[in-house]
Amino acid sequence: xxxxxTIQLRRLLPEMKKIQWIFIMFLVALYxxxxxxxxxxxxxxxxxxxxxxxxxxxxxxxxxxxxHVLDPEDSRIDVELFKVNPQGPPELxxxxxxxxxxxxxxxxxxGGSYKVCFRSGDITTSRLVSYVAKTGFEGTVEVEAMNALQxxxxxxxxxxxxxxxxxxxxxxxxxxxxxxxxxxxxxxxISTNRAVxxxxxxxxxxVASLVAVKLYFVKRLFDDPKRIRMRV
Numbered sequence: 001x002x003x004x005x006t007i008q009l010r011r012l013l014p015e016m017k018k019i020q021w022i023f024i025m026f027l028v029a030l031y032x033x034x035x036x037x038x039x040x041x042x043x044x045x046x047x048x049x050x051x052x053x054x055x056x057x058x059x060x061x062x063x064x065x066x067x068h069v070l071d072p073e074d075s076r077i078d079v080e081l082f083k084v085n086p087q088g089p090p091e092l093x094x095x096x097x098x099x100x101x102x103x104x105x106x107x108x109x110x111g112g113s114y115k116v117c118f119r120s121g122d123i124t125t126s127r128l129v130s131y132v133a134k135t136g137f138e139g140t141v142e143v144e145a146m147n148a149l150q151x152x153x154x155x156x157x158x159x160x161x162x163x164x165x166x167x168x169x170x171x172x173x174x175x176x177x178x179x180x181x182x183x184x185x186x187x188x189x190i191s192t193n194r195a196v197x198x199x200x201x202x203x204x205x206x207v208a209s210l211v212a213v214k215l216y217f218v219k220r221l222f223d224d225p226k227r228i229r230m231r232v
Contacts, residue, residue: 039128039131041126042118042126052115052116052117052118053116053117054084055114055135056135057111057113058111059109062135063104063105064136065103066101066131067079067102067118067131067132069129070127072125075100077120077121078120079116079117080092080094083112083113098121
């Protein structure tokens with residue numbers, strides 16, 4: 001029974017992980033359908049420009065966005081907003097350092113091209129990052145909708161799925177422990193039975209040896225010539 005349950009849980013766990021990511025992507029598409037969604041794997045060894053996202057903002061326009069490092073848990077990332085300068089290096093307008101999640105809100109003092117860049121800092125491991133952004137003007141429907149995004153609901157759903165995955169892992173570990181303990185008990189019983197059989201065999205041999213020795217001395221006693229003459 002334990003083997004069957006363990007095999008079924010092991011088969012179910014990869015499917016649950018697939019469903020988890022599919023469900024997360026569905027929620028992202030559902031809540032952020034009016035924004036520009038980006039879900040990407042950040043690789044520190046790649047070209048840093050591969051993780052810069054460009055937005056065209058008019059003067060007085062507002063760039064609003066949210067970002068969240070989904071995996072690994074408790075990972076951090078740096079986020080920077082630059083004004084692209086065709087005549088020179090980009091100008092830093094906004095940044096956030098060493099955070100797992102955050103919100104971008106910047107009102108452009110001048111129109112032009114801007115880019116949001118993700119940086120790893122000193123960390124060399126890859127991370128799964130969710131990023132969404134929207135541009136517009138204050139008071140417009142687009143910006144108000146962006147400000148009203150239910151990012152917390154998606155995060156709670158992700159946390160719930162992660163908790164479910166942990167419970168499945170715990171169930172697998174419990175089944176493995178029970179199966180291991182059962183096998184250990186079976187080995188103990190077999191070992192005990194073997195020891196009892198060996199003890200009984202040795203005891204039987206010992207008793208048989210004593211009987212043989214007694215019979216030998218009794219036979220020798222009756223076969224002694226002196227004893228025979230005494231009886232005559």
